[in-house]
Amino acid sequence: MKDFQYAAPTTIQDATSLLTEHGSGARILAGGTDIIVQLREGLREADIVVDIKKIPELSDCQYSDVSGLYLGAAVACCDIYENADLAGRYGALADSTHIIGGWQIQSRASVGGNLCNASPAADTIPALIALNAEAQVTGPAGQRTIAVAAFCKGPGKNALVDGEFVVAIKIPPQSANMGSAYQRFIPRNEMDIAVVGVGSWIELDTVGNIANARLSLGAVAATPLFAEEASQFLVGKEPNDDNFALAAELAKQIVTPITDMRGTAQYRTHLVGVLVKRTLTTALARAQA
Amino acid sequence: MTTATKKIHVTTTVNGESVEFLCEPRNSLLEVLRDTLGLTGCKEGCNNGNCGACTVIINKRPVNSCLVLGVEAEGAEIETVEGIADARGLHPIQDCFLEGAALQCGICTPGFLVSAKALLEKKPGASEETIRFDLSGNLCRCTGYDKIVRAIQEADKQLSASTDDSKTND
Numbered sequence: 001m002k003d004f005q006y007a008a009p010t011t012i013q014d015a016t017s018l019l020t021e022h023g024s025g026a027r028i029l030a031g032g033t034d035i036i037v038q039l040r041e042g043l044r045e046a047d048i049v050v051d052i053k054k055i056p057e058l059s060d061c062q063y064s065d066v067s068g069l070y071l072g073a074a075v076a077c078c079d080i081y082e083n084a085d086l087a088g089r090y091g092a093l094a095d096s097t098h099i100i101g102g103w104q105i106q107s108r109a110s111v112g113g114n115l116c117n118a119s120p121a122a123d124t125i126p127a128l129i130a131l132n133a134e135a136q137v138t139g140p141a142g143q144r145t146i147a148v149a150a151f152c153k154g155p156g157k158n159a160l161v162d163g164e165f166v167v168a169i170k171i172p173p174q175s176a177n178m179g180s181a182y183q184r185f186i187p188r189n190e191m192d193i194a195v196v197g198v199g200s201w202i203e204l205d206t207v208g209n210i211a212n213a214r215l216s217l218g219a220v221a222a223t224p225l226f227a228e229e230a231s232q233f234l235v236g237k238e239p240n241d242d243n244f245a246l247a248a249e250l251a252k253q254i255v256t257p258i259t260d261m262r263g264t265a266q267y268r269t270h271l272v273g274v275l276v277k278r279t280l281t282t283a284l285a286r287a288q289a
Numbered sequence: 290m291t292t293a294t295k296k297i298h299v300t301t302t303v304n305g306e307s308v309e310f311l312c313e314p315r316n317s318l319l320e321v322l323r324d325t326l327g328l329t330g331c332k333e334g335c336n337n338g339n340c341g342a343c344t345v346i347i348n349k350r351p352v353n354s355c356l357v358l359g360v361e362a363e364g365a366e367i368e369t370v371e372g373i374a375d376a377r378g379l380h381p382i383q384d385c386f387l388e389g390a391a392l393q394c395g396i397c398t399p400g401f402l403v404s405a406k407a408l409l410e411k412k413p414g415a416s417e418e419t420i421r422f423d424l425s426g427n428l429c430r431c432t433g434y435d436k437i438v439r440a441i442q443e444a445d446k447q448l449s450a451s452t453d454d455s456k457t458n459d
């Protein structure tokens with residue numbers, strides 16, 4: 001591995017100065033489960049690695065019924081799915097963090113890192129899009145907010161400019177009539193990259209019809225997708241298998257998958273339909289529970 | 290870069306003892322443990338997070354030491370396979386691996402022991418499915434896993450029997 005310097009700032013300000021000073025020569029280190037491999041294999045280079053785990057705002061995790069979830073960007077996956085309160089509210093997020101790598105990876109891997117690494121097959125991103133999450137970003141020009149649905153710009157590319165980093169992920173508050181789920185298809189039982197991943201979120205109205213829905217798809221395009229038309233279709237509908245199947249057909253229309261060793265484009269498209277139906281069914285059960 | 294990066298001084302705790310070392314920022318904790326501290330129990334299998342042979346516990350959590358920088362160990366509490374046995378002898382998990390022939394070449398064994406100990410401490414009475422899911426970050430090319438899972442189940446029984454005994458003795 002090429003030599004680099006290491007810094008572990010304890011404030012957002014210090015981190016911003018370091019990142020601004022070193023520009024593209026700086027790499028952020030959260031859980032390291034992507035970046036250490038990439039540096040070792042020469043896929044990325046760094047003059048300085050900036051460890052953000054000592055900044056309190058990045059490890060904070062708080063929920064309120066008014067502002068929703070504040071999830072520090074460096075919080076590890078296991079802190080999410082092991083938190084029963086959080087996992088109950090944000091089913092899709094718990095589902096996705098529980099299947100990233102194995103236990104050792106989940107002890108370190110963060111949702112912020114999963115998002116910023118911007119893999120088309122990243123597991124938390126469709127979950128975050130379905131949950132209508134935003135990234136709270138800070139940089140030399142101040143703070144800004146980017147919807148997760150608009151955060152990825154291509155495989156390994158995100159919307160951040162030099163000097164910027166994600167401080168937290170914010171997700172709207174959840175009430176008892178809402179439910180969400182994430183599922184992926186992999187040929188093994190665990191420890192593999194999604195062939196397709198789907199996140200679903202629904203809100204039920206007082207008579208039990210769908211008041212709102214958000215569907216999102218992973219590993220079927222250069223970036224994770226928000227399936228807007230399929231989501232809109234469900235609004236006002238009865239939550240039944242027929243409507244879920246129609247939404248699944250609409251979702252299949254927006255995908256542009258590749259064919260690779262994990263599956264053909266045709267197979268991936270088929271899987272989108274299957275997983276949209278399954279995740280909607282789970283999300284519904286959670287909203288009704 | 291032309292100038293050599295300075296080595297960084299790190300103070301940490303390994304198996305209950307305070308330890309200091311110097312390392313370059315790019316050195317992994319696995320390299321530090323094996324090459325600087327002589328704790329060669331943790332193994333390098335893949336060096337990219339997939340095999341779990343390098344598993345150690347940091348602050349009560351199992352991690353792949355090949356994906357941790359040595360400098361990140363500052364102030365941490367690390368447990369390695371060397372810390373599992375105590376003065377009285379092998380830990381029940383180690384005994385059960387031996388008795389149950391849960392190893393062949395043995396390269397994966399330290400990682401499995403560390404993960405299994407963490408698992409049984411956190412989830413005593415874990416089902417076979419939980420054991421298999423939670424240990425999916427540990428790969429074994431030799432045994433086919435069944436003997437490993439059975440050894441862990443047997444150790445779990447012995448550990449819960451010994452806590453029951455200590456309760457009745459009170």
Ligand SMILES: Cc1cc2nc3c(=O)[nH]c(=O)nc-3n(C[C@H](O)[C@H](O)[C@H](O)COP(=O)(O)OP(=O)(O)OC[C@H]3O[C@@H](n4cnc5c(N)ncnc54)[C@H](O)[C@@H]3O)c2cc1C
Binds near residue numbers: 034099122
């Ligand atoms: C064995 C193994 C299995 C894996 N399995 C899966 C899987 O099943 N599903 C999956 O989705 N991924 C998987 N991954 C990939 C990886 O674990 C995840 O993407 C993880 O969430 C990355 O988080 P991290 O905290 O480790 O990120 P890091 O490696 O620390 O960082 C990732 C990238 O994001 C940047 N970054 C990190 N935090 C920030 C921030 N706050 N602001 C700006 N930039 C930032 C870093 O500079 C780097 O480029 C696996 C990796 C391994 C090694």
Ligand code: FES
Binds near residue numbers: 343355
């Ligand atoms: S050597 Fe670390 S996981 Fe394989």
Ligand code: FES
Binds near residue numbers: 397429431
């Ligand atoms: S005993 Fe050889 S790899 Fe497990």
